[in-house]
Amino acid sequence: MTHSVNRRDFLTGVAGTALAYAIDAPAQTASGPRTNITVRIDRDLAVLDPAARTGPWDGNVIRCIQQRLMKQKPNSSELELDAAADVKQVSPTVIEFRLKPGQMFTDGFGEMTADDVKFSFERIGLPAKDAVATYKNDWLYLTGVEVKSKYEGRIVLSQPRANLFDVVIGDVSGCIVSKKAVEQRGADIATKPVGSGPYQLVSLERQKGATLRRNPAYTGRKPYYEEIAIRFISDARTTDLALRSGELDFAVLSPSTADPLRSVPGLTVNEQPSIAYVWLGMNVEKAPFTDVRVRQAVRLALDVDQMLTAGYNGKAPRLNTLLPPQILGHWREAPVYKRNVAEAKSLLAAAGVSNLKVKLLILNQAAYQNMALVARALLADVGITVEVDSQEGGTYWNSGKGDVGKNIDMFIVRFNGKHDPNFIMQWFVSKQIGEWNWQRWNSPEFDALFAQSAGELDAAKRRQEVVDAQRLMDKSAAFVWLTNEANTLVYRNWMKPAGVPGWIDWQYDDFGATS
Amino acid sequence: MLARGSPRLEEAIRYLGSRLVTTVLIVIGAMLLLFTLTSVVPGDPATTLFGPQATPELSRRFITEMGLDQPLPTRLWRFFANVARGNLGVDVISGRPVAKLIGEVLPYTLILTFSALGLAALIGVPLGIYAATHRGSVLDNILAFTSVAFIAVPSFVIAIFLLLIFATWLDWLPVLGASRTGALGDEFKRMILPTLALALGWIGFIGRLIRTSMLEVMGEPYIRTSRAYGLSQRIVTYKYALKNACIPTITLLGLGIGRLLGNAVLVEIVFARPGLGRLIYNAISERNYPIVQGASLVVVVLFVAVNLIVDLSYSAIDPRIRHDTAKPGAE
Numbered sequence: 001m002t003h004s005v006n007r008r009d010f011l012t013g014v015a016g017t018a019l020a021y022a023i024d025a026p027a028q029t030a031s032g033p034r035t036n037i038t039v040r041i042d043r044d045l046a047v048l049d050p051a052a053r054t055g056p057w058d059g060n061v062i063r064c065i066q067q068r069l070m071k072q073k074p075n076s077s078e079l080e081l082d083a084a085a086d087v088k089q090v091s092p093t094v095i096e097f098r099l100k101p102g103q104m105f106t107d108g109f110g111e112m113t114a115d116d117v118k119f120s121f122e123r124i125g126l127p128a129k130d131a132v133a134t135y136k137n138d139w140l141y142l143t144g145v146e147v148k149s150k151y152e153g154r155i156v157l158s159q160p161r162a163n164l165f166d167v168v169i170g171d172v173s174g175c176i177v178s179k180k181a182v183e184q185r186g187a188d189i190a191t192k193p194v195g196s197g198p199y200q201l202v203s204l205e206r207q208k209g210a211t212l213r214r215n216p217a218y219t220g221r222k223p224y225y226e227e228i229a230i231r232f233i234s235d236a237r238t239t240d241l242a243l244r245s246g247e248l249d250f251a252v253l254s255p256s257t258a259d260p261l262r263s264v265p266g267l268t269v270n271e272q273p274s275i276a277y278v279w280l281g282m283n284v285e286k287a288p289f290t291d292v293r294v295r296q297a298v299r300l301a302l303d304v305d306q307m308l309t310a311g312y313n314g315k316a317p318r319l320n321t322l323l324p325p326q327i328l329g330h331w332r333e334a335p336v337y338k339r340n341v342a343e344a345k346s347l348l349a350a351a352g353v354s355n356l357k358v359k360l361l362i363l364n365q366a367a368y369q370n371m372a373l374v375a376r377a378l379l380a381d382v383g384i385t386v387e388v389d390s391q392e393g394g395t396y397w398n399s400g401k402g403d404v405g406k407n408i409d410m411f412i413v414r415f416n417g418k419h420d421p422n423f424i425m426q427w428f429v430s431k432q433i434g435e436w437n438w439q440r441w442n443s444p445e446f447d448a449l450f451a452q453s454a455g456e457l458d459a460a461k462r463r464q465e466v467v468d469a470q471r472l473m474d475k476s477a478a479f480v481w482l483t484n485e486a487n488t489l490v491y492r493n494w495m496k497p498a499g500v501p502g503w504i505d506w507q508y509d510d511f512g513a514t515s
Numbered sequence: 516m517l518a519r520g521s522p523r524l525e526e527a528i529r530y531l532g533s534r535l536v537t538t539v540l541i542v543i544g545a546m547l548l549l550f551t552l553t554s555v556v557p558g559d560p561a562t563t564l565f566g567p568q569a570t571p572e573l574s575r576r577f578i579t580e581m582g583l584d585q586p587l588p589t590r591l592w593r594f595f596a597n598v599a600r601g602n603l604g605v606d607v608i609s610g611r612p613v614a615k616l617i618g619e620v621l622p623y624t625l626i627l628t629f630s631a632l633g634l635a636a637l638i639g640v641p642l643g644i645y646a647a648t649h650r651g652s653v654l655d656n657i658l659a660f661t662s663v664a665f666i667a668v669p670s671f672v673i674a675i676f677l678l679l680i681f682a683t684w685l686d687w688l689p690v691l692g693a694s695r696t697g698a699l700g701d702e703f704k705r706m707i708l709p710t711l712a713l714a715l716g717w718i719g720f721i722g723r724l725i726r727t728s729m730l731e732v733m734g735e736p737y738i739r740t741s742r743a744y745g746l747s748q749r750i751v752t753y754k755y756a757l758k759n760a761c762i763p764t765i766t767l768l769g770l771g772i773g774r775l776l777g778n779a780v781l782v783e784i785v786f787a788r789p790g791l792g793r794l795i796y797n798a799i800s801e802r803n804y805p806i807v808q809g810a811s812l813v814v815v816v817l818f819v820a821v822n823l824i825v826d827l828s829y830s831a832i833d834p835r836i837r838h839d840t841a842k843p844g845a846e
Contacts, residue, residue, distance in 0.1 A: 038695075044797060046608055046609050050607075052608075052610075054564055054565065054608060055564075055565070055566075055568075075704070079602055132573075134565060134568060134573060135566075135568060136570065137570065137829055167793045178811060187609075187610035188609070191609065191803065192608050203618065204613065205789065206616055206619050206620060206691055206789060206794070207620060207788075207789035207790070207793055207797075208695075208789050211695065221687065228791060229695050231695070231787065233691070234784055234787070234789065234797075235784050235785055235787065236786075237675065237785070238691075238785055238786065238787050239676070239679050241682060241690045242690040242691055242787075244683055245682050245683060245686065245689065245693055247689055247690050248691075255579065283790055322728050349683065366645070370518040391799070393558075393563060393800055394556065394557065394558030394563040394799075394800065394801075394802050395556075395557045395558050396563050397558065397562050397563050397566060398558040398559055398563070401559075415566075415567060416566075427567055436567045487606070
């Protein structure tokens with residue numbers, strides 16, 4: 001049989017070959033253990049300088065590049081030595097440290113010394129007049145770092161701080177940068193960081209993300225993966241598809257987004273309780289919420305479990321007090337309020353309130369919108385008409401500020417937490433009215449307990465003070481605690497991610513593989 | 516060639532001058548509108564970005580550095596004075612020049628937008644010609660149906676379907692729209708789906724427009740005359756009819772740049788691809804005004820520059836347009 005090739009056949013053949021080449025399958029087949037992984041972040045990396053970082057997404061990368069005196073053990077909030085050979089609290093206000101010798105900064109910036117530690121901590125806690133230190137409050141009460149020798153120094157505080165190790169020394173504000181590099185690179189240090197940590201930055205591109213490569217000079221525990229690509233993907237649907245297609249190896253998703261991925265072969269879906277906290281708050285300065293009976297009525301009219309089913313597909317644990325169970329001072333015996341329409345109505349009647357119309361302020365995200373709709377229906381049963389006021393981020397986060405905050409009726413809000421009770425409690429002191437205390441709740445007893453527990457170094461005493469503070473919050477009825485949320489980790493079966501419990505702080509440098 | 520001092524040269528210069536003045540006024544007007552909007556939008560930048568970590572002093576500092584405490588005319592004057600010196604401002608969050616941030620993402624947007632437009636023209640024009648020359652055929656009807664369908668469906672919906680089909684089910688193309696390594700082959704592969712998502716609606720648009728224009732032109736007396744002279748159908752269609760039928764399409768392409776840039780934001784988000792639209796979108800969410808202002812200026816300039824080129828090009832195709840502008844009331 002003969003077959004002649006005409007012009008049309010030829011062109012079709014060429015186009016077909018070109019197309020076949022162009023659309024060559026993207027997935028790489030893993031032969032043997034993988035040495036590189038790709039992880040997703042949902043906010044763009046902005047500033048990789050501990051002093052000017054914008055949030056946990058920056059912090060997670062910074063902690064890989066920079067060393068701290070102490071760092072968290074893998075999958076734990078417990079600290080272990082990192083850059084320091086020794087750290088000692090010699091008095092409530094003095095901490096002495098001794099660095100390990102021979103810890104080298106990348107890009108030829110020399111060996112880490114106590115001078116670098118002094119520079120790093122003081123530029124955040126005691127910044128120069130024209131310098132930015134977004135997390136200045138982390139180093140509250142710092143009076144200075146005294147350098148005793150090349151490797152030794154003392155951190156001196158004006159008052160004791162119970163959470164100094166967990167929230168500051170072991171976290172991003174405790175990262176040690178090279179003084180010489182910061183002075184030499186100026187503003188560029190935000191995008192060209194110099195560190196001595198387990199990874200070094202290979203590339204950082206706006207809207208794309210970053211690539212980290214193992215730092216051969218790091219003297220600590222060697223990271224498992226040679227390279228980690230951190231991809232900025234804002235859209236949850238794209239993340240889902242990228243996980244399915246094999247382009248992404250790890251992502252943290254909301255429970256409802258992660259659910260469909262449970263049936264995908266090769267992926268593990270693992271739920272972890274979070275330490276973020278979500279609640280419905282009431283403005284105690286605005287009538288009729290000035291009357292505690294109205295607040296109690298709202299609390300009894302709501303059904304938290306129903307709201308959580310609507311907001312999180314029932315996958316988020318219920319919170320009955322401010323502090324989640326993982327945090328020191330969690331009030332285990334906190335009352336679990338059950339919906340009681342009759343009692344709510346009688347409380348409203350006793351307060352002389354009828355046909356109440358209120359606004360419920362929320363952020364325009366699905367979980368809050370769903371919970372707000374359920375709250376509206378539940379409150380309607382006791383005669384409260386709710387108008388849901390859904391706002392985008394910029395407007396929403398400014399709603400409680402200054403005098404504008406006086407106009408709020410009720411709101412649903414979510415704050416990120418840390419493994420420290422005082423970090424979580426700080427937004428409810430009276431000083432925060434007009435800032436982040438949107439309830440405008442003013443309790444001198446709470447303020448006193450907060451101050452006491454912040455400086456209390458005895459863990460048992462501190463726990464009791466924190467529980468007492470939560471009792472006061474409960475008594476005020478200004479808060480309806482909803483959930484501490486859940487983070488759903490989705491990753492390849494061969495992978496073993498690591499993060500500080502609560503999964504706001506990820507430990508890329510401790511990511512590993514299943515044996 | 517036009518001789519110096521000739522009336523045609525003077526006319527061309529006058530036309531170009533009037534277009535340039537209009538262009539500058541459009542840019543100033545757009546920026547005035549943008550500055551007015553930024554002054555009424557609620558939310559201070561530090562609070563929006565840092566949440567509870569934003570201290571009052573940090574808020575004040577960001578407001579001062581962004582010039583938000585200044586009256587609107589002062590802000591606008593400072594902005595244009597800086598632009599005249601080639602300075603688009605500084606991102607107060609990262610401390611990096613806005614021009615540099617724009618420079619990093621602008622190529623992604625330009626490549627995506629012009630590839631989509633090019634692809635749309637490459638496929639839409641022949642389809643439109645075919646539909647016009649085979650009016651009422653089965654293929655014409657199929658093209659009419661699919662064109663309207665693609666025009667009606669938003670590009671981000673098309674994007675999601677393309678991802679489902681080509682990236683998930685068939686596993687032919689990647690999900691993420693930008694290469695990690697920057698390798699040319701990889702970048703090309705990752706551009707196919709975003710380009711298609713953006714272009715599909717425009718293929719329909721251009722196809723329908725060319726078809727309608729061609730049918731209108733084909734009925735003109737000069738086409739009949741050309742046929743009477745015995746010119747082949749191919750020459751009549753491609754040399755005479757298509758040239759005139761292209762004028763509304765060129766206008767549409769110019770205006771289409773603005774719409775494409777708008778649609779590109781959604782496509783960039785779906786494919787996690789860097790771009791100017793996504794830069795502005797994120798900056799608005801964070802109330803990062805120096806980036807919003809600098810990047811918006813670039814978009815406006817891009818848009819008016821393309822439209823200026825379009826205006827000039829079709830006044831070259833149809834000289835009556837130039838005459839009409841130069842002599843008001845002339846027929």
